[in-house]
Structure formats: C-alpha cells, structure tokens
Amino acid sequence: MRTGRTGRTGRKLAGVAxxxxxxxxxxACSSDSKTVGGKATPSKSGGxxxxxxxxxxxxxxxxxxxxxxxxxxxxxxxLKEFEGRTGASVTFVPAQDPIxxxxxxxxxxxxxxxxxxxxxxxxxxxxxQKKWLKPVGADAKAQLDKxxxxxxxxxxQVDGTQYAVxxxxxxxxxxxxxxxxxETAGAQVPKTWKDxxxxxDTISASGVTPVSVGAADGxxxxxxxxxxxxxxxxxxxxxxxxxxKIKWTDxxxxxxxxxxxxxxxxxxxxxxxxxxxxxxxxxxxxxxxxTGGDQPKAGMVFEGDFVSVNIAQTSAKIGTDAKVFPFPAVxxxxxxxxxxxxxxxxxxxxxxxxxxxWLASPDAAKIWAAAGGYVSPxxxxxxxxxxxxxxxxxxxxxxxxxxxxxxxxxxxxxxxFGGTPGxxxxxxxxxxxxxxKDVAGAQAKLEADAAAAYKx
Numbered sequence: 001m002r003t004g005r006t007g008r009t010g011r012k013l014a015g016v017a018x019x020x021x022x023x024x025x026x027x028a029c030s031s032d033s034k035t036v037g038g039k040a041t042p043s044k045s046g047g048x049x050x051x052x053x054x055x056x057x058x059x060x061x062x063x064x065x066x067x068x069x070x071x072x073x074x075x076x077x078x079l080k081e082f083e084g085r086t087g088a089s090v091t092f093v094p095a096q097d098p099i100x101x102x103x104x105x106x107x108x109x110x111x112x113x114x115x116x117x118x119x120x121x122x123x124x125x126x127x128x129q130k131k132w133l134k135p136v137g138a139d140a141k142a143q144l145d146k147x148x149x150x151x152x153x154x155x156x157q158v159d160g161t162q163y164a165v166x167x168x169x170x171x172x173x174x175x176x177x178x179x180x181x182x183e184t185a186g187a188q189v190p191k192t193w194k195d196x197x198x199x200x201d202t203i204s205a206s207g208v209t210p211v212s213v214g215a216a217d218g219x220x221x222x223x224x225x226x227x228x229x230x231x232x233x234x235x236x237x238x239x240x241x242x243x244x245k246i247k248w249t250d251x252x253x254x255x256x257x258x259x260x261x262x263x264x265x266x267x268x269x270x271x272x273x274x275x276x277x278x279x280x281x282x283x284x285x286x287x288x289x290x291t292g293g294d295q296p297k298a299g300m301v302f303e304g305d306f307v308s309v310n311i312a313q314t315s316a317k318i319g320t321d322a323k324v325f326p327f328p329a330v331x332x333x334x335x336x337x338x339x340x341x342x343x344x345x346x347x348x349x350x351x352x353x354x355x356x357x358w359l360a361s362p363d364a365a366k367i368w369a370a371a372g373g374y375v376s377p378x379x380x381x382x383x384x385x386x387x388x389x390x391x392x393x394x395x396x397x398x399x400x401x402x403x404x405x406x407x408x409x410x411x412x413x414x415x416x417f418g419g420t421p422g423x424x425x426x427x428x429x430x431x432x433x434x435x436x437k438d439v440a441g442a443q444a445k446l447e448a449d450a451a452a453a454y455k456x
Contacts, residue, residue, distance in 0.1 A: 051085075051143075051357070051358070051361045051363045053082070053085050053086050053354050053357065053358060054086065054350060054354055055086060055087055056086040056087050056088035056350065056351050056354060057086075057087035057088075058087070058089075059086075059087075059088045059089070059349075059350070059351045060088070060089050060090075060091065060351075061088050061089070061090045061091070061114045061115065061349075061351040061352065061355060062090075062091045062093050062113035062114050062115070063079065063090060063091070063092055063093065063113060063114065063115045063116070063117070063355070064093040064094075064095040064099070064102070064103065064106070064113040064115070064116040064117070065092070065093075065094075065095055065099075065116065065117035065341070066094075066095045066096065066097050066099055066117070066119065067117070068094070070373060071373070072092065072094075074367075074368045074371040074373065074374065075092070075368065076092060077367055077368070077371065078359075078364050078367045078368055079092065081363075081364070081367055082354075082355060082358045082364070085358075086351075086354060088351055088354075090355075093113050095116070098123070098415075099116065099117075099118060099119065099123060100118075100123050100126050100127060103116055103127065103132065103346070104130075107132060107346070112132070112346040112347065113346060113347075114345065114346065114347045114349060114351060114352040114355070115343055115344065115345055115346065115352050115355050115356065116343070116344055116346060117167070117168075117341045117342065117343055117344075118164065118341065118342050118343075118344055119339070119340075119341050119342075119411075120411045120412075121155055121407055121411060121412050122411070122412060122413075122414070122415070124155075124156065124158065124163060124164050124342060124344065125158050127163075127344065128158035128159075128161075128163050129158070132346055133158075133163045133164075133344050133345065133346065134163075134344075134345040134346065134347065134348040134352070135161050135162060135163060136156070136162040136163060136164070136165060136345070136353075136356055137353035137356065137357070139353065139354075139357040140165055140353060140356040140357040140359075140360050141162055143165075143357055143360035143361050144156075144162065144165060144360050146380070147360065147361070147362060147378045147379055147380040148166070148360075148377060148378060148379065149377075149379060149399075149402045149403050149405070150403050151402070151403045151404075151405055151406075152166050152340075152377045152405075155340070155342070155407055156342055163344055164342035164343065164344050165342060165343045165344075165356050165359050165360045166340045166341070166342045166377050167340075167341060167342065167343050167359045167360075167364070167365070167376075168340060168341040168368070168374060168375070168376070169338050169339065169340040169341075169375045169376065169377040169398060170304045170305055170306060170338055170339040170340065170375060171304055171305045171336065171338060171375055171394045171395070171397055171398040172223055172226075172227075172303065172304035172305075172337045172338055172339060172408065173227050173304075173326060173327040173334065173335050173336045173337050173338075173397070174302070174303065174304060174305060174307070174324050174325070174326065174327060174394065175196075175300055175301070175302045175324065175325050175326075175327060175328070176286070176289065176300060176301050176302075176303070176307050176311070176322055176323070176324050177189075177289075177299060177300035177301075177322070177323055177324070177325065178289055178290055178296055178298075178299050178300065178316075178321070178322065179320065179321055179322070179323055180294060180321065181203060181206075181208050181296065181299035181300075182199075182203070182299065184206055184208075184294065185202050185203045185205070185206035185208065185299070186202065186206075187199045187202045187203050187206075187299075189325045190325070190328050191325075191326075191328060191329060191334070192328050192329050192330075193228075193231075193259065193262075193328045193329065193330040195328060196328040197262060197263065200263070200269050201269075203299040203300075204268065204269055207295075208295065208296065208298070208299050209268070209269065209270065209271045209272075209297060209298050209299070210269050210298065210299045210300060211263065211269055211270050211271065211298060211299070211300060211301070211302075212270075212271045212280070212285045212286070212288055212289045212297065212298035212300070212301040213270050213271070213277040213280065213285060213301075213302075213433075214277070214280050214281055214282035214283075214284065214285030214286075214301075214303075215277040215278045215280065215430060215433055216277075216278060216279055216280055216281045216282075217281050217282045217421075218421060218422075218425070218426025218427060218429060218430050219282075219410065219419075219426060220282055220285070220302075220303065221426070221429035221430060221432075221433060222408075222409070222410040222418065222425055222426065222429060223302070223303065223304075223337065223408070224260060224302065224429075225256060225257075225260065225409075225429060226238075226335075226337050226406075226408065226409045226410070227302075227327045227335045227337055228256045228259050228260055228330050228335075229241070229252070229253070229256040229409075230335035230336075230337060230406055231327070231329050231330040231331045231332075231333060231334060231335040232252070232255055232256055232259060232330040232331045233252040233255070233256065233331070234331065234332075235403075235404055235406055237250075237252050238406050238409065239406070241253070241409065242406075242407075242409045242412045242413070243412075244413075244450055244451075244454040244456055247447050247450075247451075248443050248446035248447035248450050249443045249444065249447045253443055253446070254439055254440075254443060257432065257436075257439045257442055257443065258439055259330055260432075260436065261436035261437065261439065264432070264433050264436040265436040265437065271285075271288060271289075271297045271298040272297070274433060274434055277433065278430060278433065278434070282303070282310075283310050283313075285298075285301050285303075286301050286303070286307050286310035286311060287310055287311075287313055287314055289301040290311055290314040290315075290316035290321065290322055291314050291315075291316075302327065304339070305375055305391075305394045306373070307324075308372075308373065308390075309373065318388070318390050319388055319389065319390050323390070324390060324393070324394070326397055333404065335406075336397060336398060336401035336404065336405045336406070337405075337406055337407075337408055337409075338377070338398060338405050338406070338407055338408065339407065339408045339411060340377060340407065343355070343356055343359045360378070361378070362376075362378050362380040362381045362382065365378045365381040365385075366381055366382055366385035369381060369382075369385040369386050369387075369391075369395070370385050370386070370387060371387075372386075372387045372391065375391075375394060375395045375398055376395065376399075377398065377399065378399075379399045381395070381399075383395060383396060410425055410426075413425070413450075413453065413454075414453040414454060416452070416453045417449055417450050417452075417453035417454070418453075423449070424449045424450075424453060425446060425449065425450075428442060428445045428446045428449060429442075429446075431445065
C-alpha cells in the first residue's frame with residue numbers, strides 16, 4: 001500500500017501470518033513463477049456451475065500479483081478452480097511493489113503477463129494512460145453490471161472505459177475491541193463519535209488505556225482522518241478532496257482535524273501517550289490490545305478487516321475475546337472506507353478475458369471468502385461462504401454501503417503525498433498528532449504538500 005492495506009497492509013501482514021498457515025502453503029510460495037496446474041475437472045460445487053466459461057484447453061495464462069504467503073495460497077485456489085472449469089493452464093507470477101514498475105519492465109522486455117492484480121486506483125489510471133491495458137470484455141462487463149455497485153465499476157474505469165475488475169476489498173472502517181476490557185469497565189459499544197469518546201473515558205477510569213494507535217506507520221493516521229472526514233463531510237466533499245478539487249485549507253478539513261483532536265489531544269487516552277503512539281508500528285498496535293490478560297496496554301484499536309491476521313498472533317479468539325464494531329458515526333452516517341485489488345488484462349486474449357469474467361463472478365469470490373482473510377465487493381457473494389459471523393458482518397457492512405463506500409483517499413493521491421513514509425500526508429498527520437491544537441498549521445502543511453504533488 002505502498003505497504004499493503006489491501007493494497008497496503010494486506011501484503012505487509014501476509015508475512016506475519018500464523019506459523020501453521022505458512023507451513024500449510026509453503027510449497028505454493030516460491031519466488032519463481034508458480035503453475036497452478038491440473039487437468040480440466042468438474043466444478044467442486046457439483047453439477048453445472050452457475051457461471052459458464054469458455055473451454056480454453058491447452059491455453060496458457062500468466063497472472064501477476066504482489067501477494068505472498070496465505071494471500072497467494074488462497075488466490076491459487078481461485079485460479080485452480082478456473083483451470084478446472086476451462087482447461088486452461090494458469091501460472092502465478094510473483095510481482096514486486098510498486099507493481100507498475102514491475103509491469104513496465106515486463107512490457108519493455110516483450111513478456112507482459114496476461115492479467116495483473118493492481119492495488120491502487122492510481123496504478124490503474126497510470127497503466128491505462130500508458131496504453132498497457134485492454135478494455136474489459138462483454139462477458140466480464142455483464143458480471144460487473146449485475147454484481148457490483150456503481151462505485152466499484154467507476155473505480156475500474158479511466159476516461160469512461162472499463163479496464164478493471166475489483167476482486168478483493170478491505171473494510172477499513174472497523175474498531176476492534178478487547179471484550180474483557182469492555183466488560184470490566186462496563187463500557188458500551190459506541191455507535192457515534194460522542195459515544196466513542198465516552199466509552200474511552202469509561203475504560204480509562206477502569207485503569208486501562210482505551211485506544212491503541214500505530215502512528216509510527218503514518219498510513220494509519222490517514223485512515224483515521226479519512227473515516228472522520230467521510231462521515232462528517234460526506235461522500236461528495238470526500239471525492240473533491242481526494243482529487244484536490246478543494247484545498248486542504250477548506251473548512252471541512254478543519255472540522256475533521258478538530259474532531260480528531262478530541263482524541264489526539266488527550267494523550268492519556270492513547271496507549272503510550274503521543275510519544276508512544278509515534279513509536280508503535282501497526283502490528284504492535286494490534287497485539288498490545290489483545291495481550292496482557294486483564295491489563296492489556298489498550299482496550300481497542302482501529303483498522304480494517306486485516307487486523308484479524310495480527311490478532312491471530314495472540315491467544316485471543318476472534319468472536320469471543322476480540323470483537324469488532326463499525327467506525328463510529330461523526331455525521332449522519334457511519335463511514336465505510338475501503339481499499340482493494342483489481343484485475344486488469346494486458347493481453348487481449350480469450351483466456352485473459354475469461355479470467356476477468358471469472359474474477360467478477362460470485363463463484364470465484366466464495367472460494368477465497370471460505371478461506372478467510374478476504375472481503376468481496378461483489379454483492380452477489382453468498383454471505384454464508386464466510387467462515388464466521390465476524391467476517392460476515394464485515395462483508396455485509398462493505399456491500400451494504402452501496403455507492404456511499406469510498407476508496408482510501410491516500411491511495412488515490414500521488415505517491416509523494418499519500419504514500420511516502422516521512423513525507424506528505426503521512427508526516428503532516430504525524431506532526432498533527434504531536435500538536436493537535438495547531439489545526440491551521442496542519443492544514444497549511446497538508447495543502448502545501450498536496451499542491452506540490454497534484455500540481456494543480
């Protein structure tokens with residue numbers, strides 16, 4: 001995500017997945033190209049598959065993605081089912097980040113993959129502008145029109161042409177909490193920002209610091225800002241700020257930073273205080289919330305569905321020791337901010353287009369959904385496919401948001417502003433955490449850096 005967050009955090013966290021899971025998939029995680037392999041077989045679901053795909057016997061298809069570890073292993077399951085239904089032979093090509101640079105090298109060498117998974121909206125736009133991408137075919141387009149909200153279709157378009165199919169998403173509007181801490185303190189699960197601050201005060205009074213913030217990774221602070229801003233200012237303003245059509249000195253930004261200051265301005269509510277938060281990386285911000293028995297370092301931590309990977313590194317059990325609630329509503333509605341990985345075709349072949357059609361279908365989505373660690377933006381995906389109620393609720397909230405869901409703002413920005421450690425938005429929001437009373441100063445820094453990056 002620059003570090004993963006489906007996009008950014010999803011890939012970063014793959015490296016810290018449970019040892020058992022890594023052992024299970026070790027044979028699938030080579031640094032070399034991986035052929036999924038196998039002869040054509042009937043669909044595992046039994047009987048005639050819901051989605052009809054063309055026969056591709058003998059055709060070879062290459063798919064490039066940056067996924068490693070369990071993410072790669074689960075995607076290979078999706079590709080293997082595609083092989084079984086079509087007779088194609090699919091090879092997974094491990095890519096490096098930033099994937100646009102990786103693809104550029106492949107294209108220059110005359111050997112682009114048939115399909116690539118791109119983790120940022122900006123990467124889709126950049127690849128389309130370089131004329132690398134082939135438009136989505138009619139069959140895949142029909143799946144998109146049938147199964148996806150308009151916002152997801154629009155994210156995969158450049159200048160009105162559909163180039164991308166979003167296959168994997170992340171619900172980044174979640175707060176994970178230690179149930180023992182809440183029970184001991186008598187804290188209630190909050191629905192509004194006001195309730196959230198009240199719950200934090202209640203937990204603090206019980207002797208546990210309420211909120212863990214992994215501010216050493218500046219992207220977490222962009223996520224805090226985006227959720228507050230989307231709920232408070234609304235989707236239209238969010239879109240304008242994401243495109244720098246309004247300035248960061250806009251009153252709506254002042255309101256959002258002022259709201260964040262209600263938490264950031266009280267260091268006793270943050271694990272380790274301001275200094276501690278700025279020294280805490282994201283994985284530790286999660287694990288310290290769910291270790292320490294009755295006295296963990298924090299009672300709750302904000303971030304997306306990928307938090308479950310880090311909770312798995314503790315003895316806490318999701319659904320009992322660790323539960324989740326939606327990011328509290330600041331304005332009229334609770335926000336739903338997302339990230340995602342989209343499939344694009346670099347070759348206009350029958351196989352590439354068939355794979356895009358497959359990835360746009362609920363049949364493909366339910367395979368990874370059942371494996372866990374995945375949320376599908378496909379509204380036709382059967383919620384029963386997810387492995388537990390927590391995952392189902394996360395997916396339901398994402399799909400239920402419809403066209404109100406918004407893609408991670410910093411992932412839409414030029415990398416120099418929204419994706420570089422120690423620079424741009426990451427650094428400016430870290431500085432704001434140090435001095436949350438200086439809202440005007442933070443706005444001025446953000447606008448100066450945004451103007452330089454967007455050049456508009």
